[in-house]
Amino acid sequence: MIVGVPKEVKKDEYRVAMLPVGVHELKRRGHQVLIESGAGVGSGLTDQQYADEGAEIVKSAKDVFERAELIVKVKEPQRHEFAMIRPEQIIFTYFHFAADRELTEAMIKSQAYCVAYETLSSPDGTLPLLTPMSEVAGRMSIQQGARFLERPQMGRGILLGGVPGVPPAHIVIIGGGVVGTNAAKIAAGFKADVTILDVNLTRLRYLDDIMPANVNVLFSDRHVIQQQLKLADLVIGAVLIPGAKAPSLIKREDLRTMKPGSVIVDVAVDQGGCVETTRPTSHSDPIFVEEEIVHYCVTNMPGAVGRTSTFALCNATLPWAVKLADEGVLAVAAREQPIRDAINIAKGKVCNRPVAETFNLSYESLAFA
Secondary structure (H helix, E strand, C coil): CCEEEECCCCCCCCCCCCCCCHHHHHCCCCEEEEEEECCCCCCCCHHHHHHHCCCECCCCCHHHHHCEEEEECCCCCCCCHHCCCHHHHHHEEECCCCCHHHHHHHHHHHCCCEEEEEHHCCCCCCCCCHHHHHHHHHHHHHHHHHHCCCCCCCCCCCCCCCCCECCCEEEEECCCHHHHHHHHHHHHCCEEEEEEECCCCCCCCCCCHEEEEEEEEECCCCHHHHHHHHHEEEEECCCCCCCCCCCEEECCHHHCCCCCCCCEEHHHHHHHECCCCCEECCCCECEEEEEEEEECCCCCEEHHHHHHHHHHHHHHHHHHHHHHHHHHHHHHHCHHHHHHHHHEECCCEEHHHHHHCCCCCCCCCCCCC
């Protein structure tokens, strides 16, 4: 199979979807690999490193899309890439369809197979291709929250850990999954006062066991969220419903009860955000202020630490990319439930129920002979 890796073109995106070792593995199995020139630069990887492993370096994304049967990317196709996608081409990337109707409709029209990293699931219910980037985003959320709490960045002027005689920041993390857990670990290391909210009591018991003394866990309901927002200096939105739009748990009127200059980092922005006032931002223009609250809503947070993120992501995605190249999407899906879960759109049909429900579209499950 011809496998193509275009350069990422989303604003401030520095990741690449394949490492040179990925080229080596695919070539070893008889596949051809096309790498767009400069695709790895943002992650510190040169064209020569890819060429040394047998990749063909091509000049443009058009060359990649025209020739490749399997496209491996990091971020969802951008508007100018829609027309380059061919019927029955396999696109293997993060899509986050529920946050973007235009993208959803364009991929339906393309007649391609859209295999989404974020809904590929393991038998235990975990999301192995989303997990590494959730780890990065969770840890980054505290870094960015600390930065924007500084007064020159329009924050309250709060040091996360305080100093002797001055209390630390109160950090509220909504969601105790991978993002929330990693955020709490970093926040705890700063000696902040941390509270994690979740609706899963089993998860809360686990977090209560493993977290240090400055991390508390609370069952999440509307009243608890409202109480915690009044205390918060920094709020991390870490809510995820796989494939679906994130629920809006923080309303505009809730912001008016918060301390002016407090910061919200809505990591759930890729799935539409869990804050009513969320709107997507970029690394070059990361924040806006609504109701005197600083909002950080960057849609590709891990893209800023491209080298770390690329290696973490490719460690997880390569085995699946190899399977897709070896057998094709339908053959793998017939045998592997994770790939069935990952196929969100196939030849114009929406195969992911939460995506279909989000946009009131027809849902069709994949059928195999």
